[in-house]
Amino acid sequence: MTIALFSDIHANLPALEAFFKDLDSKKPDAVYCLGDLVGYNIWPNEVVDEIRKRNIPTIAGNYDFGIGRSSDDCGCAYKTDEEKANGAVSISFTNQIVKDDQRKYLRTLPAHIKVEFQLNNDKFNLLLVHGSPRRINEYLFEDREEKSLLRIMQDADADIMCFGHTHKPYHRTLEIADSGTVRYRHAINIGSVGKPKDGNPKGGYVLLHIKENSSIQAKDSISTEFIRFDYDIEKAAKAVEDSPLPNAYAESLRKGV
Amino acid sequence: MKIILFSDIHANLPAFEKGLKLIDAEQPDAVYCLGDLVGYNAWPNEVIAEVRKRGIATIAGNHDAKVSSLTAMELEQPGKNYAYKLISEDNKKYLATLPAHIRLEFQLKGRTLFIMFVHGSPSSNDEYLLQDKPDREFISVFENANADILCFGHSHKPYYRILDKGTGPRRFKHAINTGSIGKPKDGNPQGGYVLLTINENANTEETDGISVEFIRFHYDIERAAKAVEEGPLPNEFADMLRKAY
Numbered sequence: 106m107t108i109a110l111f112s113d114i115h116a117n118l119p120a121l122e123a124f125f126k127d128l129d130s131k132k133p134d135a136v137y138c139l140g141d142l143v144g145y146n147i148w149p150n151e152v153v154d155e156i157r158k159r160n161i162p163t164i165a166g167n168y169d170f171g172i173g174r175s176s177d178d179c180g181c182a183y184k185t186d187e188e189k190a191n192g193a194v195s196i197s198f199t200n201q202i203v204k205d206d207q208r209k210y211l212r213t214l215p216a217h218i219k220v221e222f223q224l225n226n227d228k229f230n231l232l233l234v235h236g237s238p239r240r241i242n243e244y245l246f247e248d249r250e251e252k253s254l255l256r257i258m259q260d261a262d263a264d265i266m267c268f269g270h271t272h273k274p275y276h277r278t279l280e281i282a283d284s285g286t287v288r289y290r291h292a293i294n295i296g297s298v299g300k301p302k303d304g305n306p307k308g309g310y311v312l313l314h315i316k317e318n319s320s321i322q323a324k325d326s327i328s329t330e331f332i333r334f335d336y337d338i339e340k341a342a343k344a345v346e347d348s349p350l351p352n353a354y355a356e357s358l359r360k361g362v
Numbered sequence: 363m364k365i366i367l368f369s370d371i372h373a374n375l376p377a378f379e380k381g382l383k384l385i386d387a388e389q390p391d392a393v394y395c396l397g398d399l400v401g402y403n404a405w406p407n408e409v410i411a412e413v414r415k416r417g418i419a420t421i422a423g424n425h426d427a428k429v430s431s432l433t434a435m436e437l438e439q440p441g442k443n444y445a446y447k448l449i450s451e452d453n454k455k456y457l458a459t460l461p462a463h464i465r466l467e468f469q470l471k472g473r474t475l476f477i478m479f480v481h482g483s484p485s486s487n488d489e490y491l492l493q494d495k496p497d498r499e500f501i502s503v504f505e506n507a508n509a510d511i512l513c514f515g516h517s518h519k520p521y522y523r524i525l526d527k528g529t530g531p532r533r534f535k536h537a538i539n540t541g542s543i544g545k546p547k548d549g550n551p552q553g554g555y556v557l558l559t560i561n562e563n564a565n566t567e568e569t570d571g572i573s574v575e576f577i578r579f580h581y582d583i584e585r586a587a588k589a590v591e592e593g594p595l596p597n598e599f600a601d602m603l604r605k606a607y
Contacts, residue, residue, distance in 0.1 A: 221463040
């Protein structure tokens with residue numbers, strides 16, 4: 106079966122609409138959303154509505170958690186004073202425009218989803234989180250030390266762990282060799298639909314392929330496809346510029362940073 | 363949030379189509395299927411196609427899980443196996459890769475709540491968790507599976523039971539049998555599904571943040587029963603649809 110995973114839409118409706126169009130052409134068997142529906146653009150309510158309309162199982166991102174509770178803290182790790190000031194404008198603006206019903210939805214989203222497979226007399230767990238299993242706003246970057254990544258997955262009983270939050274997609278296959286047997290764990294960052302930061306401004310999501318012979322003992326039996334799609338970036342960037350949001354967010358969208 | 367749960371469609375397209383129409387009208391936030399898409403009737407491919415087209419998160423029932431292990435000879439046997447013979451190769455692969463369980467972890471107001479979806483029980487897709495299961499035995503099923511709300515189907519007899527440990531953390535356990543969309547066995551031939559609502563104050567020390575509603579609906583039972591009678595499937599399956607046993 107093919108499972109589509111997407112996250113970090115960040116109120117970018119043109120990107121979400123283009124994503125759904127692309128997704129429908131791929132005909133996945135199941136679709137999950139790993140959070141951060143809101144923040145940084147002008148369509149938080151519309152993005153929530155579209156995802157609800159499709160009944161997509163969705164977990165909370167850190168921005169959803171903050172807005173759901175009308176907090177002025179999104180749990181974002183802003184580095185510079187300028188980023189902090191811009192971030193304060195974004196969360197305040199988002200809190201102003203998000204409506205009660207959409208806020209309530211964000212507030213009751215689950216934190217994690219675990220999908221437990223039993224294939225070929227073997228078991229493996231697919232864990233879906235926003236940041237990490239430990240914290241909704243922990244960043245798991247591609248250069249994370251292998252030992253640390255393995256420990257996080259082991260503690261969470263996850264053989265395949267999918268997450269977003271950094272907006273930089275990757276799939277790392279980690280080998281565990283003990284007492285003569287070799288097993289593999291998969292750490293998969295699914296990128297971002299509406300605010301990519303890997304230098305490529307196209308929206309992104311992941312297709313995860315589970316086959317009849319998929320096993321944690323066969324390295325390539327669990328595979329991913331990183332899909333990038335075009336969308337009307339100018340429409341999303343102009344919406345930022347025509348709003349009280351900082352213009353820096355429009356530039357981020359144009360450059361994918 | 364509003365979660366719709368359904369299961370045990372058993373290749374009954376008229377029931378499934380009607381059920382989906384009503385589910386859409388509910389405007390739920392998420393929909394999960396607890397398995398047994400196939401067996402007992404003539405539309406396995408149509409039912410699977412609809413579930414796949416909608417991308418509904420689905421777990422394997424015992425009927426779904428056994429399809430890939432049936433031999434060519436078994437599939438040719440007259441009678442009930444015709445229901446599996448109809449399934450396309452591509453759909454067989456889909457059934458063979460369905461997960462066994464799905465878990466949701468909620469953290470509402472700082473309190474953790476675990477929901478688990480299984481077909482039969484956490485330990486087997488072919489085990490029945492019936493309404494009269496003794497409290498203590500039932501509570502240990504929850505504790506072994508680390509679940510506070512356990513949702514399952516398989517018996518085709520819907521019920522909701524709140525189990526109370528009396529004291530201690532994670533005191534209340536919720537057992538929810540989703541019944542059956544396409545082959546009810548509780549004497550009521552209407553199709554059925556469940557609406558589970560998790561409120562923002564849901565937790566394991568009180569029960570009022572969680573609500574469960576059973577929806578039953580009319581569908582064209584005669585169309586489903588006749589499809590059985592007009593094909594090689596045992597006629598008894600048609601009688602079971604009409605009388606719900």
